[in-house]
Amino acid sequence: MSDALRPLIVGAGPTGIRAAQTLVDAGIRPIVVDEAAAGGGQIYRQRLVPDERTPRDLYGSETGKATALHETFARIRDRIDYLPQALVWNVQGKAADVAAGGRTRRLNFSHLILATGATDRVLPFRGWTTPGVFTLGGAQIALKSQGCAIGERVVFLGSGPLLYLVAWQYVKAGARVAAVLDTAPFSSKLHLLRGLLSQPGVVLRGFRYAAELMARGVPVHFGVEPDQIEGETRVTGMIWRERGKEHRLACDAVGYGFALRSETQLADLAGCRFVFDGRDRAWRPERDLAGRTSVSGLYIAGDGAGIAGADAAELAGERAGFAVLEDAGLTVDRARIAVLERKLAAIQRFRDVLEAAFPFPDKWANSVDDDVLLCRCEEISIGQARTAAREQEVRELNRLKALTRVGMGRCQGRMCASAAAEILAAAHGQPLEAVGRLRAQPPIKPLPLGIAADGEAA
Amino acid sequence: MALLKRLARHKLPPVTFTLNGKACSGRAGDTVLTAILAETDRLRLSDFSRTPRAGFCQMGACQDCWVLAGDGERIRACSTALEAGMNLRTIAEPRS
Numbered sequence: 001m002s003d004a005l006r007p008l009i010v011g012a013g014p015t016g017i018r019a020a021q022t023l024v025d026a027g028i029r030p031i032v033v034d035e036a037a038a039g040g041g042q043i044y045r046q047r048l049v050p051d052e053r054t055p056r057d058l059y060g061s062e063t064g065k066a067t068a069l070h071e072t073f074a075r076i077r078d079r080i081d082y083l084p085q086a087l088v089w090n091v092q093g094k095a096a097d098v099a100a101g102g103r104t105r106r107l108n109f110s111h112l113i114l115a116t117g118a119t120d121r122v123l124p125f126r127g128w129t130t131p132g133v134f135t136l137g138g139a140q141i142a143l144k145s146q147g148c149a150i151g152e153r154v155v156f157l158g159s160g161p162l163l164y165l166v167a168w169q170y171v172k173a174g175a176r177v178a179a180v181l182d183t184a185p186f187s188s189k190l191h192l193l194r195g196l197l198s199q200p201g202v203v204l205r206g207f208r209y210a211a212e213l214m215a216r217g218v219p220v221h222f223g224v225e226p227d228q229i230e231g232e233t234r235v236t237g238m239i240w241r242e243r244g245k246e247h248r249l250a251c252d253a254v255g256y257g258f259a260l261r262s263e264t265q266l267a268d269l270a271g272c273r274f275v276f277d278g279r280d281r282a283w284r285p286e287r288d289l290a291g292r293t294s295v296s297g298l299y300i301a302g303d304g305a306g307i308a309g310a311d312a313a314e315l316a317g318e319r320a321g322f323a324v325l326e327d328a329g330l331t332v333d334r335a336r337i338a339v340l341e342r343k344l345a346a347i348q349r350f351r352d353v354l355e356a357a358f359p360f361p362d363k364w365a366n367s368v369d370d371d372v373l374l375c376r377c378e379e380i381s382i383g384q385a386r387t388a389a390r391e392q393e394v395r396e397l398n399r400l401k402a403l404t405r406v407g408m409g410r411c412q413g414r415m416c417a418s419a420a421a422e423i424l425a426a427a428h429g430q431p432l433e434a435v436g437r438l439r440a441q442p443p444i445k446p447l448p449l450g451i452a453a454d455g456e457a458a
Numbered sequence: 459m460a461l462l463k464r465l466a467r468h469k470l471p472p473v474t475f476t477l478n479g480k481a482c483s484g485r486a487g488d489t490v491l492t493a494i495l496a497e498t499d500r501l502r503l504s505d506f507s508r509t510p511r512a513g514f515c516q517m518g519a520c521q522d523c524w525v526l527a528g529d530g531e532r533i534r535a536c537s538t539a540l541e542a543g544m545n546l547r548t549i550a551e552p553r554s
Contacts, residue, residue, distance in 0.1 A: 047487055052469065134516060141516040143465070149463045149465055173465050175463070378506070
């Protein structure tokens with residue numbers, strides 16, 4: 001039976017690696033396709049070449065987890081078929097199209113585990129396309145993978161645990177952090193006390209980051225309403241409002257984000273049924289506790305299945321690996337599955353606490369000015385989207401895309417779709433789920449025009 | 459002027475490349491994005507308003523960091539490793 005098993009795992013972050021390990025331990029040889037040059041995902045991203053920094057310098061309190069994950073991946077390396085720097089750009093039935101090194105080929109699979117992770121959820125405000133403005137995740141990658149700060153005087157802005165983590169990592173690495181601007185009120189952080197009993201490590205670490213930032217003289221502001229990033233050709237300053245008063249700060253870089261959004265395009269192309277997740281403010285693939293989607297033989301786990309963080313990603317990846325084994329009629333470790341499901345449920349409960357402590361800025365959609373760019377690829381303004389909504393009676397996201405080109409550019413809505421949905425919902429005062437979600441289109445990311453299919457001349 | 463500030467990896471071997479015809483030097487392990495933005499402050503002009511862009515997500519999602527390499531091939535700077543002898547150009551012309 002297991003001879004016929006040929007699972008394909010998309011993504012080699014915490015989810016993909018743990019899923020692969022679970023299958024390898026059962027004697028199965030999965031294919032692992034990943035866009036990066038080395039395993040680890042974004043959170044435990046590795047450098048391209050070693051340098052003088054220790055794992056502790058890179059991963060801080062998460063060093064143990066990062067190192068264990070990297071070691072696991074190295075250990076199973078010769079028992080998987082690993083395709084790094086490769087993009088799965090389409091899924092159809094039991095086949096995936098994979099582009100790597102200027103060629104594309106079709107891989108057949110028996111089971112598919114999507115471990116596609118997440119990107120920063122960003123909201124536009126004036127100046128967000130100016131050189132020197134990066135997402136929080138981008139600012140973190142610059143530091144971890146490249147040993148660079150995004151500027152000499154960096155402002156970090158937004159809402160979410162990543163805001164404090166990245167600011168703290170920058171300070172630790174010797175960068176100058178001009179300020180941390182939290183869009184949530186200070187009072188929201190008191191919700192974290194509810195999480196002290198269930199996830200004390202996470203909560204205490206968060207408090208430590210904030211306390212160390214303040215101890216090192218980094219100003220931390222709460223209840224911030226971002227107004228604009230100044231600078232014509234690069235960032236020169238940041239203006240925001242706080243309790244009705246305008247504040248201005250000189251800086252040459254801004255890292256920002258508002259939590260994360262799941263990468264769900266492949267699940268969409270594969271025909272998975274989606275449900276609206278109120279906590280993530282997004283549509284996501286429907287799945288059970290083990291990661292089974294509505295499509296037989298297709299599993300989704302980790303942040304790509306709904307935002308739950310890196311620890312949950314490891315657990316969910318392992319659980320999805322077991323699900324493949326169960327569905328193939330193989331024996332599995334029931335006790336271990338029970339442990340995984342219990343831990344995952346606890347993290348899910350804690351996510352409610354985190355969402356209350358790092359809330360989405362729900363005033364944004366009604367307060368952002370018309371002339372701010374909504375779609376950075378096609379350069380469509382917020383006002384153009386609002387006008388289409390009101391004057392052309394647009395109520396659905398794909399209709400908005402068709403009429404305004406929002407989400408039609410090279411990023412295929414990855415950077416603007418969350419914001420466009422909020423704007424469209426606010427324009428009609430309708431619930432967010434009513435505007436729907438952008439349909440995915442293959443290829444899910446741009447492919448070079450000269451790409452050759454296997455079997456053809458290059 | 460450089461957009462990115464190097465905090466580490468100073469002692470890694472230099473990797474030479476050209477940027478818009480000028481000889482430049484990055485470090486082993488740099489991405490093309492890092493190598494360019496440690497020299498200057500933009501990667502391209504936007505397609506319509508012609509305003510400068512310098513990347514955004516650094517994880518291959520936003521598609522904001524395309525530059526030209528070799529004989530005009532477009533590459534995504536954040537997910538391409540710097541190689542010695544690369545002939546890199548920032549994009550200043552409208553989309554053809």
